[in-house]
Amino acid sequence: GFAFVFGFLGLLWNPFLIFIALFVYIGASQEAALAQMKDVSRRFPVSSAMVREFRTLSEDATLQEAVDALLATSQHDFPVIDETGSVVGLLTRQDLIGALRKNDPTLRVGDVMRRDIPTVTTGTRFEDAFRIMQECNCPAVPVLDRMKRLVGLLTPENVTELMMVQSAMPPRRAS
Numbered sequence: 001g002f003a004f005v006f007g008f009l010g011l012l013w014n015p016f017l018i019f020i021a022l023f024v025y026i027g028a029s030q031e032a033a034l035a036q037m038k039d040v041s042r043r044f045p046v047s048s049a050m051v052r053e054f055r056t057l058s059e060d061a062t063l064q065e066a067v068d069a070l071l072a073t074s075q076h077d078f079p080v081i082d083e084t085g086s087v088v089g090l091l092t093r094q095d096l097i098g099a100l101r102k103n104d105p106t107l108r109v110g111d112v113m114r115r116d117i118p119t120v121t122t123g124t125r126f127e128d129a130f131r132i133m134q135e136c137n138c139p140a141v142p143v144l145d146r147m148k149r150l151v152g153l154l155t156p157e158n159v160t161e162l163m164m165v166q167s168a169m170p171p172r173r174a175s
Helices: 002-012 016-043 063-072 093-102 126-136 156-168
Strands: 078-081 087-091 141-144 150-154
Touching (some): 063 078, 078 150, 087 141
């Protein structure tokens, strides 16, 4: 509303008001996107947007094996598991590229992965998962089921896709 008024007045009297209209419009758009994200984060558990098909790496895998996995998939970050299947870390694309610049590609994934990676469960609310991702500055967070088995990977891309799908769908009416 205000953006339109400023834009119209700017056309008639002062072109500077057009810039004000633009900033008002951009601010309102960002506020609406944030409100939508908060709504989605309260209504859905992590399992609604987690990646279900992904690759893992073992601690003993070489950096060359990680490169092969990176190039063979669209996945950027890889949960690292031990011999029992438990998550012991995360190898990010950024960490992989940094290690390749400094080291031999035969180096082990376990030597360059991030070790203190938080995990979330399938029932964790997005709101809590977002906070966890921000606190650890992690590009992805492993998702575990009740039995502590790795069942998914939460990434910002998938969260964005869920939000786009939800905004495109018509609202459901209660019967």
